[in-house]
Amino acid sequence: MAELNDRFTDQQDDEKRRAPNSLLSFSAMLDGEATEQDIEQLLQMDSAELATQAEGFHLIQQVMHKEADMSVGLEGHFMERVRAGIDAEDDADLNVNNMDSKVLNFTAPVKVDSTFDIETNATHAKRTDWRMMLSGMAVAASVTFVIMVGSNQLLAPNSSSAHLLAEVRLPAQQNALAPLDKLDRDVLQIDDVRLQHYLRQHAEQAAMTVGQGMIPMARVVSYPIKE
Amino acid sequence: MKVNLPLRIFCLLLCCIGANVVKADTSEAEALNLLRNMTQSFSTLSYDGVFVHSEALNMNSMRIRHDLMAGVEYESLEDLDGDKVEVLRIQDNVISVYPNALLTNRRTPLPPMFNRFKNVESERLLKGYDMIVEPKTSRIAGRDAVSVRLVPRDNYRYGHQFWLDKDNHFLLKHDMMKTDGQLLERIQFTSVNFDPDLKQEDFVPKKDSYSEPVLDAQPRRVKNLWQFDWLPDGFALVWPEARSLDEGTSMLLLSDGMTSVSVFVEPTMKAKKLSILDMGATIAGERSINVNEHLYLLTMVGEVPEPTIERLMMAIVPRVDHD
Missing domain, CATH: 2.50.20.10 (Lipoprotein localisation LolA/LolB/LppX)
Incomplete structure (x- = not known):
């Protein structure tokens, strides 16, 4: 019996030891001071309780700041998404490293296409999403812990109101990059050599037609010189 | 005298209008x-x-x-x-x-x-x-x-x-x-x-x-194979013929006496949707047009508003009277 009591006491101590460690790591993450080791430890100890707490912290953060970019979405678990984000980031870094190892001396100029631009930025937004979530939480970490005391309802698991809040997502970033009415056309590039040639031809001919001597050719100097 | 009053007012108005016209x-x-x-x-x-x-x-x-x-x-x-x-x-x-x-x-x-x-x-x-x-x-x-x-x-x-x-x-x-x-x-x-x-x-x-002289090929006068279904009032072709630049490009010039629009047409193998470049007063537009299953790249440059370039690019058609 005493042995059993000793074992039970050891188990309780072990849990006590583990819980503060995980909270320390979690706190460090919120403060933006987490090391890779802290994050790995947190992810390995991804208990349902910890995840629920994290989700709750994040929802509070959303309510406080109303930031669309930081919304969580309904699907998936918060910590799982952090894990997925880190994995995706690692994959991206790996790809970049692979490119570096190939030593690309020259990158051909790529014509900027509005659709391509949007996709690129969307990808970029996806890649940075988890970082924004973490950094956003870190900035308001101390405030969040204070709010927790009086915000238990928001922290309650399966809170429908919390999930509704998490549903808000505005596509403002994409619209700012490319208005919808501009999506069906390209933007001509000034570094197009053929276009530069035509611009110079036009300036020279304009000088002959508008009766202002060679003054219209002043525009020629504002065109780039590439041959 | 009273009868003549409306007539007087009418004459006065007429004089005012006439003076403004003059x-x-x-x-x-x-x-x-x-x-x-x-x-x-x-x-x-x-x-x-x-x-x-x-x-x-x-x-x-x-x-x-x-x-x-x-x-x-x-x-x-x-x-x-x-x-x-x-x-x-x-x-x-x-x-x-x-x-x-x-x-x-x-x-x-x-x-x-x-x-x-x-x-x-x-x-x-x-x-x-x-x-x-x-x-x-x-x-x-x-x-x-x-x-x-x-x-x-x-x-x-x-x-x-x-x-x-x-x-x-x-x-x-x-x-x-x-x-x-x-x-x-x-x-x-x-x-x-x-x-x-x-x-x-x-x-x-x-x-x-300068580093080295590069002489462009002498442009030639060639028959103009293009015309416009629509032009803004006052605009007309400056040259009756087209001007042939290098690499098979034909150039036309439109003007209303104050501003001008240059039109460049060249054969191309690639279809291209409308592209616009806004450089302040100067607007450049580019798109491909299909004429009898032949593709041409059309480029227009001018000191006119963007809608003018867009509409002109839709208004250019092959001339019907060329041989």
């Missing part, structure tokens, strides 16, 4: 005369001046010189701020010097080009613009100036305001504006000397101003 006609005639004098002053006066060209956020100071020596016209335009671009004209030969890049020598295919445009195209201008001579004089580059405003009659062109030297009608300042009055481009002299001591050597490219 005043408007006088103003238009005076404006056209000032513009004509301005055009001619560029080729008849000797001058050496510095002006500032500003467009959007760009600003460049330029030096312009002009003289008539032994019956030959010399003119030069030199960039004072940027890449030392220099454009020289000796009679009808235009030489553009781009330092460390190339020396381009182009001869105009339809001589005498400059002589041809020493007059204003009055009819075209009146179709596109209302003309107003401002009653007050102002002072530009230390000289008294009279001002002429060209207000566009439609949204297919920009507005203009010219400040001309009160004595010799030389252009001292020019603003190009959108129809809502927003300034697009400004040219303004800061100093000008109408008694310069210029020599032929002043109009020769300096030896160290």
